[in-house]
Amino acid sequence: MSFWDIIWYIIVCFAFIAYLMLLFSIIGDLFRTEGTSGWVKALWIVFLIFVPFITALIYLIVNGDAMTKRSVRAAQHMKDQQDAYIKQVASGKSPAEHIADAKALLDSGTITETEFQALKAKALA
Known part of the structure; x- marks a missing residue:
C-alpha cells in the first residue's frame, strides 16, 4: 500500500x-x-x-x-x-421549605413582613 x-x-x-x-x-x-x-x-x-x-x-x-x-x-x-x-x-431545599423556614422566622418575630416577602420572592425566583 x-x-x-x-x-x-x-x-x-x-x-x-x-x-x-x-x-x-x-x-x-x-x-x-x-x-x-x-x-x-x-x-x-x-x-x-x-x-x-x-x-x-x-x-x-x-x-x-x-x-x-x-x-x-x-x-x-x-x-x-x-x-x-x-x-x-x-x-x-425546595422553595416550599425556604418559605416555611421564613414563615417560622416571621412568626417568631425574628424578621419583619417585608423581609419575609423578600425571602419568599427569592425562594420563588
Missing part, C-alpha cells in the same frame, strides 16, 4: 463519517419537526435510503434554516433544564 493509497483511504473514511453525521442529524431533525406530517417524514426517510446524497442536499437546502433554529431551541431548553437542576441541588 503506497502513501497516496493511505491518504486516499483517510479522505474516504473522513467523508463517510461526515456523511453519517449529516444523515443522523437530518433524521434527528425530521423527528424533532412538529409541523410535518408522518407521511412526509416517512417519504424523506425513504428518499434518504434510496437516493441518499441528493436527498440530503435537498433537505439541507429546503430545511437548513429551520433545522438550525430547532437545534438552537433544543440546546437552549436543555441548558435551562440543567440550570434549574443545578439551582435546585445547590440550594439544598
Whole structure:
C-alpha cells in the first residue's frame, strides 16, 4: 500500500463519517419537526435510503434554516433544564421549605413582613 493509497483511504473514511453525521442529524431533525406530517417524514426517510446524497442536499437546502433554529431551541431548553437542576441541588431545599423556614422566622418575630416577602420572592425566583 503506497502513501497516496493511505491518504486516499483517510479522505474516504473522513467523508463517510461526515456523511453519517449529516444523515443522523437530518433524521434527528425530521423527528424533532412538529409541523410535518408522518407521511412526509416517512417519504424523506425513504428518499434518504434510496437516493441518499441528493436527498440530503435537498433537505439541507429546503430545511437548513429551520433545522438550525430547532437545534438552537433544543440546546437552549436543555441548558435551562440543567440550570434549574443545578439551582435546585445547590440550594439544598425546595422553595416550599425556604418559605416555611421564613414563615417560622416571621412568626417568631425574628424578621419583619417585608423581609419575609423578600425571602419568599427569592425562594420563588
